[in-house]
Amino acid sequence: MKKLLSLMLVLGMLLSAGSALAETVALKVWGSQDDQAMLQEMVEAFKAANPDKEYDVSFGVVGEGDAKTKCLEDPEEAADVFAFANDQLYDLLNADALYEVTINKDAIVEANVPSAIEAASSDGHLYAYPITADNGYFLYYDKSVISEEQVKTLDGILEACSAADKKMFMDVSNGWYIASFFIGAGGELGLDENGKQTCDFNNEAGVAAGEAIKAFTAHDAFLTGDDSILTGGIGTTIAAGVSGTWNAEAIKEKLGENYAATKLPTFTCAGEQVQMASFAGFKLMGVNTMTEFPEEAMALADWLTNEENQLKRFQMRSIGPSNVKVIENEEVKADIALSALAEQSKYAVSQKDVLGNYWSPAEAFGTTMEAKDYSKDVKTLLDEMVAAITN
Amino acid sequence: MPKLIPAGRDRQSFAGIREIINIFKRGDFATRSSFLIMGFGCIKRKQYIKGLLYLIIQVAFIAYMLGFANQYLSKLSTLGTEAMRREWSEARQIFVRTPGDNSMLILLFSVMSILLIIAFIFIWRANIRSCYKAQQYEKLGKPQPTFKAEIKTLLNERFHITMLTVPSLMIVAFTILPIIFMILIAFTNFDANHQPPGKLFTWVGFKNFTDVFWSDPLISNTFGKILGWTLIWAVFATFTNYFFGMILAIMINKKGVRLKKMWRTIFVITIAVPQFVSLMLMSQILHDQGPLNMLLQKWGFIESNIPFLTDITYARITVIIVNIWVGIPYTMLITSGILMNIPADLYESASIDGASPARMFFSITLPYMLFVTTPYLITSFVGNINNFNVIYLLTKGGPLVTDYYQAGKTDLLVTWLYKLTVDKQNYSLASTIGIFVFVICASLSLVVYNMSGSVKREEEFQ
Numbered sequence: 001m002k003k004l005l006s007l008m009l010v011l012g013m014l015l016s017a018g019s020a021l022a023e024t025v026a027l028k029v030w031g032s033q034d035d036q037a038m039l040q041e042m043v044e045a046f047k048a049a050n051p052d053k054e055y056d057v058s059f060g061v062v063g064e065g066d067a068k069t070k071c072l073e074d075p076e077e078a079a080d081v082f083a084f085a086n087d088q089l090y091d092l093l094n095a096d097a098l099y100e101v102t103i104n105k106d107a108i109v110e111a112n113v114p115s116a117i118e119a120a121s122s123d124g125h126l127y128a129y130p131i132t133a134d135n136g137y138f139l140y141y142d143k144s145v146i147s148e149e150q151v152k153t154l155d156g157i158l159e160a161c162s163a164a165d166k167k168m169f170m171d172v173s174n175g176w177y178i179a180s181f182f183i184g185a186g187g188e189l190g191l192d193e194n195g196k197q198t199c200d201f202n203n204e205a206g207v208a209a210g211e212a213i214k215a216f217t218a219h220d221a222f223l224t225g226d227d228s229i230l231t232g233g234i235g236t237t238i239a240a241g242v243s244g245t246w247n248a249e250a251i252k253e254k255l256g257e258n259y260a261a262t263k264l265p266t267f268t269c270a271g272e273q274v275q276m277a278s279f280a281g282f283k284l285m286g287v288n289t290m291t292e293f294p295e296e297a298m299a300l301a302d303w304l305t306n307e308e309n310q311l312k313r314f315q316m317r318s319i320g321p322s323n324v325k326v327i328e329n330e331e332v333k334a335d336i337a338l339s340a341l342a343e344q345s346k347y348a349v350s351q352k353d354v355l356g357n358y359w360s361p362a363e364a365f366g367t368t369m370e371a372k373d374y375s376k377d378v379k380t381l382l383d384e385m386v387a388a389i390t391n
Numbered sequence: 392m393p394k395l396i397p398a399g400r401d402r403q404s405f406a407g408i409r410e411i412i413n414i415f416k417r418g419d420f421a422t423r424s425s426f427l428i429m430g431f432g433c434i435k436r437k438q439y440i441k442g443l444l445y446l447i448i449q450v451a452f453i454a455y456m457l458g459f460a461n462q463y464l465s466k467l468s469t470l471g472t473e474a475m476r477r478e479w480s481e482a483r484q485i486f487v488r489t490p491g492d493n494s495m496l497i498l499l500f501s502v503m504s505i506l507l508i509i510a511f512i513f514i515w516r517a518n519i520r521s522c523y524k525a526q527q528y529e530k531l532g533k534p535q536p537t538f539k540a541e542i543k544t545l546l547n548e549r550f551h552i553t554m555l556t557v558p559s560l561m562i563v564a565f566t567i568l569p570i571i572f573m574i575l576i577a578f579t580n581f582d583a584n585h586q587p588p589g590k591l592f593t594w595v596g597f598k599n600f601t602d603v604f605w606s607d608p609l610i611s612n613t614f615g616k617i618l619g620w621t622l623i624w625a626v627f628a629t630f631t632n633y634f635f636g637m638i639l640a641i642m643i644n645k646k647g648v649r650l651k652k653m654w655r656t657i658f659v660i661t662i663a664v665p666q667f668v669s670l671m672l673m674s675q676i677l678h679d680q681g682p683l684n685m686l687l688q689k690w691g692f693i694e695s696n697i698p699f700l701t702d703i704t705y706a707r708i709t710v711i712i713v714n715i716w717v718g719i720p721y722t723m724l725i726t727s728g729i730l731m732n733i734p735a736d737l738y739e740s741a742s743i744d745g746a747s748p749a750r751m752f753f754s755i756t757l758p759y760m761l762f763v764t765t766p767y768l769i770t771s772f773v774g775n776i777n778n779f780n781v782i783y784l785l786t787k788g789g790p791l792v793t794d795y796y797q798a799g800k801t802d803l804l805v806t807w808l809y810k811l812t813v814d815k816q817n818y819s820l821a822s823t824i825g826i827f828v829f830v831i832c833a834s835l836s837l838v839v840y841n842m843s844g845s846v847k848r849e850e851e852f853q
Contacts, residue, residue, distance in 0.1 A: 072586055072816050096475060096589025102485050173701075173791075225680050289475070289589060294485050356583070356815060357797070364791035364799070371702045371790060384793035391609050391796060 025296045026056045029304075030070070030082035032063040038316050039304070046303045053296065064283050068356075071097055071288065080291040081301045084128075085135060086119040086282040087351040093122055094195070099287040101126040103298050111307065115345075116322035119282040119352050128284035129305040132313065133327075134320025135281025135351075137177065137244045138337075138344040139265065140230075140251050142166075143258040145239040151260075154267040154276070158221045161239050167223035169230045169241035172213060173370050175362030176279055177242060181216075183277035183349055185209035185269050190353050197355045199389045202382035208270040210365075210378040216267070217369045224370050245320055248337035261340035263347065280348035282322060361388035411516065414523045425522040429515065432522025436529055440538040445518045452511050460504035467501040470494040470579065471591045494579075495587045502571050506563060576822040583816035592819075599823040613796040613807075614824070618831075620707075621803045624782075625775040628714045629768060635715055636722025637760065641752075643723075644730050655727065658720045666717055670784035673713050674700065677785075700786050703800045710801055714781050725767065726760065733759050765843035773832045777805045804828050 031039045036059060043057045060079055062070045067084035068091050075097050084092070092098050101108065105126055109117050116130035141151055145164045150156035161168045171177050179189070185205040190198045200206060216222055223229070223238060230241040231250040235258070242264065243251075252259045264276035285301045287294065303309065310321040311329065320338045321327055332338060365385045368376075376384075415423060421435040430445030466472070471492025480487045528535055545553045577599055579585075585592035598606075603614050643654045661669065676683050677699040684696040699709045733756065741751050761768075782788060788802035788810065797815060798807045804824055811821040840846060 069814060069816075072583065073813075075586070075588060091583060094584050094590075095586035097586075100477075100486055223680075225678075229680050289488055294488075295483060298485070360791055360797045361793055364793045364795070367701060367790045368792065371698055373703070381793050387609060388793060388796055391607075 024054045024056050025293050026058075027081060027291075027293065027297055027300060028058050028060060028079040029300070030060045030062040030067060030079035032083070033061050034317065035083070036061065038313065042304055042309050042312070043300070046300055049303070050299070055296070057300070067286075068092055075288065076290050078288055078290070080288050080293070080297040081285060081304070082288065083131060083283055083285050085351075086128075086284050087279075087354045088356075089120070089122065089127065089284070089352055090191070090195070091356055092286065093127060097286075097289055098127045099289050099291065099294055099298065101129065101287075101298065103295065104302055108302065111324060112322045113324055113327070115280060115350070116282050119280075119350055120284050128286040129301045130322040131283040131285050131305050131310070132319050133280075133282055133322035133345075134245045134338065134341055135283055136278050136341055136344060136348055137180075137242050138261060138263055138278070138340040139240060139242055140234065140247070140255075140259075140261050140337075141240040142235060142238075142255055143260045145258075151240070151262055152265055153273060154216065154265045157240050157265055158216075158219050161221035162219075164239060166221070166239035167233070167237055168221050169223045169225070169233070169238050169243075170216075171226065171242070171366075172217055172222075172224055173363050173366035175359040175366075178213065178362055178366045180242075180264060180276045180278050181209040181213050181267065181269075182206055183279075184267065184274050184347070185212075189358065191355075197353075197357055197390050199358070199386050201389075202379065202386040205269075206382055207379050210382050212267050212269050213366070213369050214374075214378060217366075218372060245318060245337045245341060248318055248335075252336075259336065261337050263340060263344040275347050278344055278348045279351040279354075280345055281351045357391065358389050361385045364388075407516070411519060414519055418523055419526055422519070422522045422526045425519055429518045430522075433518075433525055436525040436535055438521075438525060438535055438538065441521065441541065445514075448511075448514055452507075455507070456504070460500065460507070463497045463500040464504055466492060466497045468594075470497050470593045474591050475589055490588060492591060493587045494581070494585075494592045498575060498579075499572055502568060502575065506568060506571075573822055574826060576818055577826055579819050581818045581822075582820070586816060595819075599819050602820070603823055603827070609794075609796045610820070612794065613798055614804075616795065617798060617802055617804055617807055618827075620800070621776055624707075624711070624778075624801075624803060625772055627711045628718070628775040628778065628781075629772045631711060631715050632718035632722050632771070633764075633768065636719045637726045637756075639719060640723045640726040640730055641756070644727060655723070658723055661717065662720050667780055667784055669717055670713070670780060673716075674785045677709060677713075701790050703790055703792070706786050706790055706801050710781060710785050713785060714778070717781070725764070729760060729763050730756070762844045762848075766840065769836050769839055769843075773836055776803070776832055777828065778803065779805050779809065782806050783809065 029039060029043065039059060043055075043059075047055050047057070062079070062082065064083045064085045067082050068088035071078040071082060071084075071092065072095050075095070078097075089098075101120075108129060109126065112130045113133055116133050117126065120126055120128040120130055139151065139157075141157070145166060146157055146160040150160045157168055179187075182201045183189075185208055187201045187203070187206050187209065188199075192198050201209070217224070223233075227243065227247060230238060230243055231247055231254070234241055234251050235254040235256075241251075248261075264278060266273040266275050268274075285305050287297045287301050291297045305323075307323050307325050310323040310326045313319040314321055314326065314329075314332055318335065318337070320335075320341060321329075321332060326332060362385065365381055368381060415426065418425075418432075421432040425432040425445075428446070429449040430442035433439075433442030433445065435442075471494045473491040475491045476489045477486040478489065525535055578594055578596060579592050580595045580598070581592040584590065602610050605611050639658065642648070643651055648654070675681055678684070679696050679698055679701055683699070684693075687693045687697070698705050700706050737755050738751060741755060746754070782801055782803050783806050786799070786801045788799040788806045790801075791799040795802075797810055802810070805828060808821045808824045808828070811817040811824070
């Protein structure tokens with residue numbers, strides 16, 4: 001017994017001494033698969049810039065879209081610093097998973113565009129570091145098929161596509177894109193005082209938007225699918241498509257000289273032309289509340305999203321910056337996709353007030369429309385959709 | 392129906408307590424002291440090692456209860472009252488976190504401690520028994536068995552204990568403990584808004600159960616409809632595979648068919664490709680813009696795409712058909728073996744009597760098959776109720792519809808449960824649904840199994 005006890009004591013002493021001696025800051029960073037190499041470069045630079053501490057940074061592949069899910073599965077095992085899409089902010093805050101940004105806050109607020117800061121804040125408190133301001137969508141089109149005049153209205157685009165026997169692509173069975181019609185028509189997604197989702201997509205304007213979606217999806221030139229359909233077909237079978245900057249390279253390559261991008265068109269809603277809206281999404285870098293090293297994790301998150309690294313992101317991956325200085329950069333300004341996004345951003349609304357319950361019901365409505373299943377009228381479907389969203 | 396409770400069982404369960412009372416009555420001072428100080432009686436009668444072991448167990452148990460279990464068990468009734476706190480630290484310029492109660496750990500360690508308490512009670516009883524035994528040995532003037540001799544019995548007359556200890560402990564730790572934990576979650580409000588360690592969750596009684604059945608119309612409607620589809624799916628998936636597999640086996644087994652082994656091999660080859668790979672490929676092939684649609688269009692068979700996976704009816708038929716494709720080889724293998732075992736003279740005499748092939752199938756083959764394979768049918772039916780792979784990899788439960796709560800038209804209860812846990816973090820609701828799935832599966836299997844010929848007329852099987 002004595003032997004065992006003394007052995008345990010020695011072990012315990014060794015352990016505590018070990019942790020006291022080597023001040024190694026162990027941090028885990030999550031980013032998407034495509035960002036891994038870039039993140040490693042940035043972290044190496046961070047280590048070089050902070051030689052006073054020993055950093056042991058490990059990486060995990062968790063895309064911005066999955067960050068919330070993965071983080072909430074087991075917050076204690078999740079990364080210390082992780083990138084996420086800003087619509088996950090409230091869900092993360094509800095679970096108390098984000099560390100409030102207090103160090104260097106004023107400089108961060110000053111360096112980034114106000115909309116990005118707004119997207120990372122709740123009640124005036126900043127909870128994350130903006131990485132990009134490009135998580136939105138706009139219209140790519142083939143200049144040889146669609147004229148600059150036609151591209152202004154959805155009807156014009158569909159007409160041009162029909163005439164050329166080509167398609168217009170939009171993933172309507174996706175809550176993110178389908179919101180374009182509803183919000184364009186004046187619909188609102190918000191939060192009530194208890195933090196529950198509110199949604200008025202089933203009011204008169206919403207039903208009119210729903211009818212417009214019905215007409216759009218029923219059109220011969222309409223095509224749905226995922227990104228691979230768009231990037232695979234554009235230039236050959238597809239003449240126009242709604243997507244975001246992440247497809248810019250692929251589409252540019254396919255369309256060559258005919259590559260063009262602009263804001264979303266207007267659509268006919270209850271007999272009038274209404275501008276299609278969009279979600280303005282931001283990607284943010286958050287610090288996990290469970291982190292052992294809050295200061296260091298914040299410093300790293302700050303570093304990963306600073307001016308220099310936002311420019312690097314643009315150069316390496318054509319990601320649109322949220323940093324005001326980087327936005328003014330000549331290279332960034334010349335980018336066709338990013339300028340189309342900037343144009344669309346006037347009609348964009350923040351995606352922050354959209355909770356997790358929104359997506360499946362919205363997708364369900366889109367799926368029903370795409371399947372041309374008209375067994376229930378649009379009003380009934382929208383009532384059901386809103387009930388499921390606000391449940 | 393067999394009697395579930397043998398007569399006298401309830402008297403037996405009191406026997407343990409009566410035995411303890413009797414021991415206390417008849418025990419001398421040393422034995423009675425062992426009620427409080429474990430191993431006392433053994434030590435007094437010179438069974439030092441055994442007595443010391445009991446004593447160590449008791450000390451360790453008390454230390455465990457006071458030092459560790461106490462902090463969790465005392466909070467079991469509320470599952471914690473203090474959430475994680477944050478305080479502004481001027482020096483560090485951040486909000487410093489002080490961890491509060493973690494409801495999940497409270498629940499988990501409480502369940503673990505309760506199991507340990509039960510285990511301790513058993514050890515305590517063993518202690519009293521062996522002390523009493525030592526007392527009786529002394530009274531009769533017999534020498535006390537040495538520790539070595541008692542250890543030896545573990546290799547001989549008590550060998551079953553030696554063999555089963557480790558497996559039993561494993562089952563308790565890795566099966567029973569998690570199951571109790573999961574069942575208890577169904578009585579809490581553990582969801583995305585009550586997520587430890589940031590937030591607390593607590594007991595809500597039967598709220599989740601009433602939600603699923605009636606009090607939340609959206610959820611109960613979704614549950615009812617998904618349950619309906621799950622049963623339809625399970626019936627179709629099980630019996631289509633069964634009959635088509637059997638027909639295939641009969642065809643290959645038929646006299647006059649050449650290259651039997653080659654045919655069997657060809658059909659079995661599909662098993663060589665992992666099921667999830669074939670399923671994911673299928674989902675790509677059947678996509679709206681997928682290769683199959685493109686080919687059919689190119690060849691001029693169809694005008695517009697067939698929505699294999701996006702139209703409700705098409706999707707439901709598609710999953711059943713794809714399931715037939717991946718499932719038939721297995722039933723073919725099983726039934727070929729049984730077919731070859733049916734005595735050939737039965738068929739010979741039937742054909743002499745002038746029975747048609749159909750008549751022979753329904754009067755000889757099918758009854759024989761059903762007799763042997765009912766247990767297999769039950770397991771595959773239950774397996775299909777929980778057939779996550781086929782559904783999730785093919786359609787992800789879609790097409791989604793607006794009147795379901797976070798689910799689609801081909802969702803089974805188990806895939807809905809998956810979405811609720813992984814996508815929505817609604818663990819308590821998912822746990823409730825899990826309990827129902829278990830109840831449905833268990834009661835169906837028990838009833839059908841006990842009614843089946845394989846059980847009732849077991850002795851008839853030759």
